[in-house]
Amino acid sequence: MVRVRPYAPADAAAFKSLNLAWIEQLFDIEPSDLAQLDDPQTVIIDAGGCVLMAEIEGEPVGTAGLVRGHEPGVLELVKMSARADLRGKGVGKALMSACVTAARDMGASRIWLESNRKLDAALGLYRAAGFRELACGEETPSPYSRCDIQMVLDL
Numbered sequence: 001m002v003r004v005r006p007y008a009p010a011d012a013a014a015f016k017s018l019n020l021a022w023i024e025q026l027f028d029i030e031p032s033d034l035a036q037l038d039d040p041q042t043v044i045i046d047a048g049g050c051v052l053m054a055e056i057e058g059e060p061v062g063t064a065g066l067v068r069g070h071e072p073g074v075l076e077l078v079k080m081s082a083r084a085d086l087r088g089k090g091v092g093k094a095l096m097s098a099c100v101t102a103a104r105d106m107g108a109s110r111i112w113l114e115s116n117r118k119l120d121a122a123l124g125l126y127r128a129a130g131f132r133e134l135a136c137g138e139e140t141p142s143p144y145s146r147c148d149i150q151m152v153l154d155l
Helices: 009-026 030-040 041-047 089-103 120-128
Strands: 001-005 052-054 060-070 074-082 110-115 132-133 149-154
Touching: 001 089, 009 030, 009 041, 009 052, 009 060, 009 074, 030 074, 041 052, 041 149, 052 089, 060 089, 060 132, 060 149, 074 089, 089 120, 110 120, 120 149
Parallel strands: 074 110
Antiparallel strands: 001 052, 052 060, 060 074, 110 149, 132 149
């Protein structure tokens, strides 16, 4: 069974490795990635966001973060990942549900994200959660060269 809980400092290595696994498989690591992956406590959490960890039997198997900064009431969903051998087992769905709950608890009115059309499973998860597509750059320019889709969920 998948359990989602808040990030703890001991999760730093898992947070980074879970995300590097999917990014390096398809894309180049960019400076914006490294800032979040190297110091999620300072860059995400201390800046008013949150990081969630999914675990099975106490082992971290997925992660997602919510970052403040674009505009009041809007959080950005970042660094959502699930261990490759567990994809399709409900890790992403559990993380998405926990992110929506956390965003509401944080007073957000919207969740915004950037992605890439190569990530079919992720886009399916986002659409199933109610995210709608924006043209990339329509609302906010992306710091990622891999971004070719932006999506938003009104809460």
